[in-house]
Amino acid sequence: MSHTLHPTRVTRLHRSELAVPGSNMGFIDKAAVSSADVVFLDLEDAVAPPEKEQARKNVVAALNDIDWAAAGKTVSVRINGLDTAYMYRDVIDIMEQAGDRLHTILVPKVGVPADLYLVEALVSQVEQARGFTTRVGLEALIETALGMANVEAIAAHGGRLEALHFGVADYAASNRARTVSIGGLNPDYPGDQWHFALSRMIVACRAYGLRAVDGPFGDFSDPDGYRDAARRAAALGAEGKWAIHPSQIALANEVFSPPAAEVDRARRIIVALREAQEQGRGAAAVDGKMIDAASERMAANLIALDDAIRAAESGPADRG
Template identity: 70%
Template sequence: MSFRQVIPARTRLQRSELAVPGSNPEMFEKAANSAADFVFLDCEDAVAPEGKEQARKNIIEALNDIDWRGKGKTVSVRINGLDTHYMYRDVVDIVEQAGHKLDTILIPKAGTAADIYTVDCLVTQIETAMGIKHRIGLEALIETALGMANVEAIAQSSQRLEALHFGVADYAASCRARTVVIGGLNPDYPGDQWHGSLQRMLVACRAYGLRAIDGPFGDFKDADGFIAAAKRVAAMGFEGKWAIHPAQIELANQVMSPPPQQVEHAKRVLAALDEAEQAGQGAAALDGKMIDAASARMAENIVKQAELIDKN
């Protein structure tokens, strides 16, 4: 291991992340009572310009009136982009009036480390002024070519930063990709069109202690396609995926949870290596295969994720 040690961001269960438009308050209570681990109330893309102010008011009311934490939810707000005049009011009004109920803020279209720094500065000042006792986390969407070009710097930009999300639709538009598919495989591309970008963002997350979350899958009626997309990112090391429709929540929870047989095998790996260590050996054999300290580190990841799920 490097002499430099990175402190991981706060651990949160984030297998499924339900997106809820701030302009649809009738959906808030249903979201709070759903099986989603994580809910974000949206001020940005899901809200038309003429509805931005009312959506913000709806979100403030929902944060204050609904017991999100009591229902086992992490609750977040996606603010508008830094290139809009809505963003500062989103941060100021929501954090001042409901920050004590807010877990994280999701920053869309993060392009540089300075974008995160700007929101961090605002939130820090408001927390101090309002006497908010807990630290509100920040999360960022990597959904532009600029953001991906700067993803390593963004990942190091703030101690508040907890997670990066891959926003495939805007990213495709930013790259001028010849597709209108959101999150699925492109029939004109031999393989996963976004594998390289997903891998780069994942490495930045893991290098600097952040959670890695995959974004939307547009066809909410295509359960098989969603499962396939979720399995690809889960195998890579992502720990969560968006649900843009309630039908996708259970699918995300299922795929992003390690299978019981995998958890059981991971526990056997750890037990075998513990026995080997007691005997003064650094490696062991299990089921006809050699395992060592690297095997233990992989197994520990699986067991810790299973334990986190069991606690919730």
């Protein structure tokens, strides 16, 4: 093991993330009582330009009026891009008026680490000026060719950064990919055309202690397609996926929750290896298969996730 290690910066249960337009207060109220682990209130793509200002006011009201932590939710706000005239006012208004009620800010189309530095500087100044004792985290959307080309440097940025998300639709557009599907498979490609990009982002996350989250699947009338996409992401190491429709929340929670049989086997692996160590052996066998220290690390990941899910189901905890 290298002497250079980056432990997970902030641990949050993140199986499902519901995207909610900031322009629709009815949807926001429903999101608060949904079974999503994370809700992001959107000021960017889901909000038309004439509605941007009102959506910002709606989000401030929702952050102040709804106790998201008591509802068992991590709440995030996706601001507008740094290349727009809306971004600075999104950050200032949200932070000044509700910065002590917010968990994270989702920054779209991050291309270079300096993009995060700009947002972080504004967030830090408002927290200091307002005397907030809470600390708002940052999450970055990797959804452009530039962002993917710099994903390792972005992940290594440090500071408030907690997670990277894969934005497949804008990534496809940025790369001029021949598809109009959001997250689905292309019949003209022999396999999963997003495999490399998602895997590269996940590796960057795990190298630098970040959560890795897969983005949207556009066809909410295709639950089987969503499950398949979520399973592929989970197999690569993602810990959750967006839901652009409430019907996708349960699917994400299902796929990214370890089955009881897997958790049971993980616990038996831990026990078997401890018994082996007491006997001076570094390996053991469970269910007719050899296990060793690497098996223990994989088992510990499953057990930690199962413990987090059980804790969330037993009662809301402070997500801050």
